[in-house]
Amino acid sequence: MTKPLQDRTITGPERPASLKDVAQLAGVSLGTVSNVLNRPDVVSAKRRRAVEAAMKDLNYVPNLAARQLKAGLSTVLGLIIVEMGNPFYGGVTLGATQAAAARELGLFTASSELDAKREVQYLELFEQQRVRYILLVPCGVDTSAARVVADRGTPVVLLDSLDTPGFCSVGADDFTGGKLAAEHLIEQGYERITVVGDPAHAQVVNRHYGALAAIENYPNLTSSFIRTHGMTVSEGRRVGEEIAARPADHRPDAVFATNDMLAIGLLQAFTMLRTIRVPDDIAIIGYDDIEFCASAVVPLSSVAQPSLEIGASAIELAEAELADGETHVHQRKLLQPSLVIRESTVGSA
Numbered sequence: 001m002t003k004p005l006q007d008r009t010i011t012g013p014e015r016p017a018s019l020k021d022v023a024q025l026a027g028v029s030l031g032t033v034s035n036v037l038n039r040p041d042v043v044s045a046k047r048r049r050a051v052e053a054a055m056k057d058l059n060y061v062p063n064l065a066a067r068q069l070k071a072g073l074s075t076v077l078g079l080i081i082v083e084m085g086n087p088f089y090g091g092v093t094l095g096a097t098q099a100a101a102a103r104e105l106g107l108f109t110a111s112s113e114l115d116a117k118r119e120v121q122y123l124e125l126f127e128q129q130r131v132r133y134i135l136l137v138p139c140g141v142d143t144s145a146a147r148v149v150a151d152r153g154t155p156v157v158l159l160d161s162l163d164t165p166g167f168c169s170v171g172a173d174d175f176t177g178g179k180l181a182a183e184h185l186i187e188q189g190y191e192r193i194t195v196v197g198d199p200a201h202a203q204v205v206n207r208h209y210g211a212l213a214a215i216e217n218y219p220n221l222t223s224s225f226i227r228t229h230g231m232t233v234s235e236g237r238r239v240g241e242e243i244a245a246r247p248a249d250h251r252p253d254a255v256f257a258t259n260d261m262l263a264i265g266l267l268q269a270f271t272m273l274r275t276i277r278v279p280d281d282i283a284i285i286g287y288d289d290i291e292f293c294a295s296a297v298v299p300l301s302s303v304a305q306p307s308l309e310i311g312a313s314a315i316e317l318a319e320a321e322l323a324d325g326e327t328h329v330h331q332r333k334l335l336q337p338s339l340v341i342r343e344s345t346v347g348s349a
Contacts, residue, residue: 236265
């Protein structure tokens, strides 16, 4: 029989309820309470209900840290992205969160904000917290700090990055994505194509190479590259103002912005200056296909990355690495981007 609540003895009213308190109130052994938490199928329905009622009465919170220590494997993982304000990484985070939740895992997210020192700090912090594994979007090509963490026993999976030996990784095929963007502009009849982006990002370099691979097949076309300092809306506006200040015959007739934040900034600059019409004077295509693209004042064409799938695939790769142990062979999962056509390159219907 379950003992009444007033009969239980707890030293100090502020002390959290323990397993012993739950067992005492439910009138069962400590082993039965443990089984309800870890192996409920071996406990009779009557005793399970008694234990669950006692937990509810006591506001009992399971000590996950102690259970993880005993099991030797955490149910919490860490994700480090590079830009909290970039909606693309919101999609990656959501994909990872959903995949983790399906496995009854928790996910903590941090952002390096493209600061290599901060990235190292978060890697070390997650390692100290004994997370199950770390999902990392590197802020550069140097992955030596992640290598140290992985060598000490915490698996690290890279997202949205180059194929790096010694790590599992997942990302979209940026070379193909850049080629898709340029081919679309060429098919629409544009002949002076400018690529805009920050070459400090490996993804930008690959997208640029993809665009060049498409353009080089057409000797009558010209191409150029404008370097940005970051991949932000403000940098897009700056470049847009720079382009608008040129004589009309020295401007491109199409711009491939290597992410949507830059594309939005370009569109803002042209729209606010009211000297360039999109796409009549200059077409714009972006990359990532964030939500804002469809609702912009001129809806933006873009190359869509499967952000949700990138996040979910990272979880799958990490879980496989844990399951395989020492026999694990690192994998590179390359997902295919797709073209989304809107008014900024083809005009209104």
